[in-house]
Amino acid sequence: MTADDLRRAITRIAHEIIEHNHGLEHVALVGLQTGGVPLARRLAATLAEIEGSEVPVGTLDVAFYRDDIGLRPVLPEAVTDIPFDITGLTVVLVDDVLFTGRTVRAALNALNDYGRARAIQLAVMVDRGHRELPMRPDYVGKNLPTRRDEMVDVSEEGVVIGDIRDTDPRGRA
């Protein structure tokens, strides 16, 4: 995907979120560290442009909730910051790449400790397949079939598929 493809996908996802939830009341975004955070911010900005209302944005690091603890080094990359009560809200989790689904599962467990959301939805820029858990996204930028050993990198400049270098549990560069 090019940078323009990215921009168009964000706009499309924003419209889908508004449509699906009949407006933005009771909607909040939570970006997953690290790739989901800039995306969540861009999404929030786009939602504000379209509907004219500010959506609360939080960030979530799931290091402490991963199910592969003890197998490989997993340190938190940033401090979780959810400055609002999620109880009764529809939380849209935002991540850049959906792969095995374990990160999303960890995020669901984490959110549980912050309150009881009314609903949780998932927005990802890229779904690269190879699910190991029954997780499915509500909003997808692009479906990109990949080999297991390939790497997917999402940045401002676009989406790139490359060869594996180090082992990253989230299958990203």
Add this chain to the structure above:
Amino acid sequence: MAEGELVIRGGEVVDATGRRRADVLVRDGVVVEVGQGLDARRVLDADGCVVAPGLVDLHTHLREPGREEAETVETGARAAALGGYTAVVAMPNTEPAIDSAGVVRQVLEAGARSCCDVRVAGAITVDRAGTRLAPMAEMAELGVRIFTDDGRGVQDARLMRRALEYASALGVVLAQHCEDEALAAGGHMHEGEWSSRLGIPGIPSEAEELMVMRDIALARLTGARVHFQHLSTAGSVAMVGAAKAQGLPITAEATPHHFTLTAAEVASYDPVFKVNPPLRTPADVAAVREGLAAGVFDAIATDHAPHAQEAKEAPFDEAPPGMLGLETALSLALTELDLPIEQVLALCSWQPARVAGLNGQHGGPVTEGFPANLCVIDTAATWVVEPERLASRSRNTPYGGRKLTGRVRHTLLRGEPVVADGVAQR
């Protein structure tokens, strides 16, 4: 125990009179001939080896009576024989202390059956408590020649003076474990850079040096002989050197751990490195080595101090002080000190024999008519210290894994090979 006839063949005889290539013929517990081409029914091979008078240890803890789980007279004597020792002086800090004829007799009897000539040091004070003189004459009558409260020093200067005066009439020597208890109180290692870093209460050098200074003065005052045990500081070495230069009747011993190990070893917090007096600084170790080379020290003594494994696995400040020494002393001296073999043997054999009043029986010379208390040393053999394979009942050696050069091949006690080819015969 006389054992027919045997010949020690092919070695180089080294004793106080010099060194020469010769075979040594032994019969009925005595050396009968030293010469060339000798033969007998039993041959002990000494090819490439030094044949010397057996070693004499002025300072060994045999733990019997009272602490037999750590060592007994029998197991300690075996360890001694494997280390080349034909005589050891057993320290009196047993339970009960060796402060009367009865306990002296008990230890001598246990020793009579063992593979080393076990002599006994009697306590200077009753129960080593430092308040009343022990019956030294009664013990001297049984052959005790050295008295010490070792484990402790005699704290009271007036009592020590009386003891020296009394002893001078008996022809015995008082040996002192120099430690001023008020200064040393609460300490578990040398006080200095390492104790500050490791957070362990320290024992300053002055705790030893104050008593050395005092007893040199008392020796001057009373004219009595004083033997200083396990001196560990540069200051002590200097004072003893000066006192000897003035002709005072003073002798001194140093242990192998005080010429090889420093306080830095304690950084591991392993209580195997806990000892009294403690391991000190590199400057102190250098001073002890120089003292050995220059003749300030008369003897190397082991201060062999066995402790059961559980005791040495306690927290550092709760563990008892002390290290094994009998089986490694000679090898350490040969490996670590840069001294000719005659000087090493002087320090390990005939000089301590003289201090203990055993010259005539131990320490040689290796000559016709002299009792056959000998050791044969393979000076080129290398070996690695394995705590599990030592003959001592205990395992607390700080030298586990260390590679040493020089090993005892045979040891003869009154003509009997108690150690042959490195193996204890009983």
Add this chain to the structure above:
Amino acid sequence: MKHLLSIADLGAEGIEEVLRVSDSFVEVSERAIPKVPTLRGKTVVSLFYEESTRTRLSFETAARRLSADVMNFSVGTSSVKKGESLKDTVETIEAMGIDAIVVRHSSAGVPWQLADWVDASVINAGDGWHEHPTQALLDCYTIRQRRGSLDGLRIAIVGDIKHSRVARSDVLAFTALGADVTLVAPPTLLPPSLEGWPVEVSHDFDGVLPKVDVVYLLRMQQERQTEALLPSLREYTARYGLTTRRAHLLQDDALVMHPGPMNRGVEIAAEVADLPSALITKQVANGVAVRMAVLFLLLGSGGDLG
């Protein structure tokens, strides 16, 4: 590395990593449900041969907030039997299947001995006069919270340095992070040798106070008086106590710290302890987060500490 025995084992990088991860655990502790599942199924044992409710509870809270199971073997509960050797006690505990031992003992070196005897991770919660690494870590964290970085800060540590494991760990940690440390104490309360310690020494408390960014006070124990180390506690307070008068000598933004528990009126005046610049309660609060970080890094992350 699988143990935390000494600050020296961590180095500047290791310390920074603990502090960084502690930020995340501060956030966890501020939630309504201050708990994460990270150490679920792991067992942490507190083995306290020296009574210390605060430190022990701090560690146990940290372990529980990580969803670990906690066992308490401590002198107070009489499960530490008299006469049973340390080694036997520890081997018995390990046989029950545990992952970490948090140990406090009055003898220096015990954590090192334990590390030799067991497979579990060993965390030093204070060994005699020697070290108290987690205290130093939470002290660094507290200073960093207020000042951003310790690099170039001037810190005075005041009091019974000789007998203080907190002082030894703090000296190592503060200097590793670039601070300048001055020890202030009467000569009888300094270690026999400061060879190799990267510190200055002063006996002039008043002279030091205006120049420092942090003054760290150590607890002055009654017993020191009886050991002939001090003529009286009054004399100590007169020369080395942070009285109200002395507190005015401090710079406006200087911080006052103490490892607790305080002897109000001895090393610190009661009013001074309640000033906003006194961070004692913050230190305690941070203690849980920092200990969570340590437990997480040793048992949960699978990574290397330091």
